[in-house]
Amino acid sequence: MSVTRNLVTFVRRWLGERLPMDDIEHFVAKQAGKPLPPHVSWFHTFGSLSLFLLGNQIVTGILLMVYYRPTPERAYESVHFISTKAAFGWFIRGLHAWGSTLMIIMLLLHVARTFLMAAYKKPRELTWVIGVLLFGAVVTFGFTGYLLPWTQVSYWGTTIGTEVAGSVPLVGPFAKRLLLGGDAVSGETLSRFYVVHVIVLPWVVVFLTAVHIVLMRTQGLATMDPVGKEVIPEGKSVIPFWPHHVLKEMVVFSVFLAIMATMVILLPQELGAKADPLVTPAAIKPEWYILPGYQFLKYFPKMLGLAVSTIPPLLVLLLPFLDRNPERRARKRPVCITVGVMAMAATVLLGIAGHFSERSVRIFGRAYQFDHFGIPHRSPEAAR
Numbered sequence: 333m334s335v336t337r338n339l340v341t342f343v344r345r346w347l348g349e350r351l352p353m354d355d356i357e358h359f360v361a362k363q364a365g366k367p368l369p370p371h372v373s374w375f376h377t378f379g380s381l382s383l384f385l386l387g388n389q390i391v392t393g394i395l396l397m398v399y400y401r402p403t404p405e406r407a408y409e410s411v412h413f414i415s416t417k418a419a420f421g422w423f424i425r426g427l428h429a430w431g432s433t434l435m436i437i438m439l440l441l442h443v444a445r446t447f448l449m450a451a452y453k454k455p456r457e458l459t460w461v462i463g464v465l466l467f468g469a470v471v472t473f474g475f476t477g478y479l480l481p482w483t484q485v486s487y488w489g490t491t492i493g494t495e496v497a498g499s500v501p502l503v504g505p506f507a508k509r510l511l512l513g514g515d516a517v518s519g520e521t522l523s524r525f526y527v528v529h530v531i532v533l534p535w536v537v538v539f540l541t542a543v544h545i546v547l548m549r550t551q552g553l554a555t556m557d558p559v560g561k562e563v564i565p566e567g568k569s570v571i572p573f574w575p576h577h578v579l580k581e582m583v584v585f586s587v588f589l590a591i592m593a594t595m596v597i598l599l600p601q602e603l604g605a606k607a608d609p610l611v612t613p614a615a616i617k618p619e620w621y622i623l624p625g626y627q628f629l630k631y632f633p634k635m636l637g638l639a640v641s642t643i644p645p646l647l648v649l650l651l652p653f654l655d656r657n658p659e660r661r662a663r664k665r666p667v668c669i670t671v672g673v674m675a676m677a678a679t680v681l682l683g684i685a686g687h688f689s690e691r692s693v694r695i696f697g698r699a700y701q702f703d704h705f706g707i708p709h710r711s712p713e714a715a716r
């Protein structure tokens with residue numbers, strides 16, 4: 333014990349002769365001691381869980397890079413090697429794949445929490461705007477990572493995704509060529525997606541996350557008081573960040589890690605067949621988080637659809653500047669909450685319609701064929 337104490341004293345003195353340790357300690361103590369508003373609950377751990385999952389993606393992603401090879405000849409084989417031969421490769425790959433899905437779910441919950449508690453209002457507009465950019469970057473992470481295993485689904489899923497980008501008025505054809513590095517998904521596309529996935533996006537996301545967290549720590553978490561009347565929390569009712577809230581975060585991190593490990597073991601990631609540019613599989617669908625947008629585009633002619641589909645993300649980005657009501661409590665913001673909840677419900681319904689479209693499904697013993705628009709029709713099989 334005294335050896336440890338002596339070592340700590342030595343390191344502190346050594347650093348103190350080289351760095352302003354008193355200032356650093358004062359800063360850390362100030363951050364740790366920051367009081368949180370009394371309404372802070374388990375719902376406020378969604379943001380730190382997103383951070384935890386980002387850490388998981390970075391660590392497992394670096395480990396996967398050891399064996400992964402970004403060429404059409406070796407990509408599939410290298411992922412197969414990771415899944416079947418590399419020590420704990422299947423586990424690391426599972427953590428990365430499930431981690432990406434869970435991160436998007438967690439971000440959606442985090443956005444829903446900050447929206448319902450109106451934490452985006454003045455002075456936190458920039459925190460929200462950076463958050464929306466972060467969400468876009470995380471979805472792009474998923475989109476670029478999807479191609480890397482070079483399977484049939486990833487090859488054709490990417491073909492559909494880049495076609496959607498290509499149909500954007502004016503800039504579309506250029507964007508499509510830039511993404512593909514040619515006219516179709518090829519080795520060029522794979523190396524572009526790889527660079528974006530392992531170099532560009534990690535820096536963008538780490539930088540934006542750092543700004544997001546610094547803003548949040550500087551302004552403190554939002555209280556439920558109206559804009560301009562926020563009372564800085566003090567007194568007995570406040571929750572200290574350290575150790576109370578940090579302990580809560582440690583509990584959710586541990587539970588989450590256990591859930592993730594269980595999912596990796598019980599629901600392992602299948603690899604599927606290797607990409608074959610000459611064989612188009614039936615009814616290829618993009619990943620679930622792109623599905624609502626993809627389905628939405630089906631209901632409009634191409635040009636109009638893309639013009640209409642840029643409006644909802646823009647409204648979300650500009651929400652803090654559009655919603656001028658100073659109130660934060662949900663019951664005092666009926667219009668905003670109604671519109672928001674309806675938008676969330678519509679997104680879920682579009683996702684469901686996208687999932688079932690062009691599939692036949694049995695519901696309560698009856699067979700239905702879902703058409704291109706996700707509308708069910710009694711299939712002839714049911715009539716028999």
Ligand code: HEM
Binds near residue numbers: 376456460544
């Ligand atoms: C990688 C992505 C993200 C990470 C790691 C992250 C992390 C965090 C953390 C740790 C907090 C404080 C605790 C909490 O409120 O849960 C926070 C607060 C906040 N985040 Fe995020 N966030 C991310 C994305 C987003 C997105 C997509 C949005 C909205 C579109 C957003 C909006 C906000 C707002 C408005 C606050 C302030 C909350 C308040 O004052 O009560 N964040 N974020």
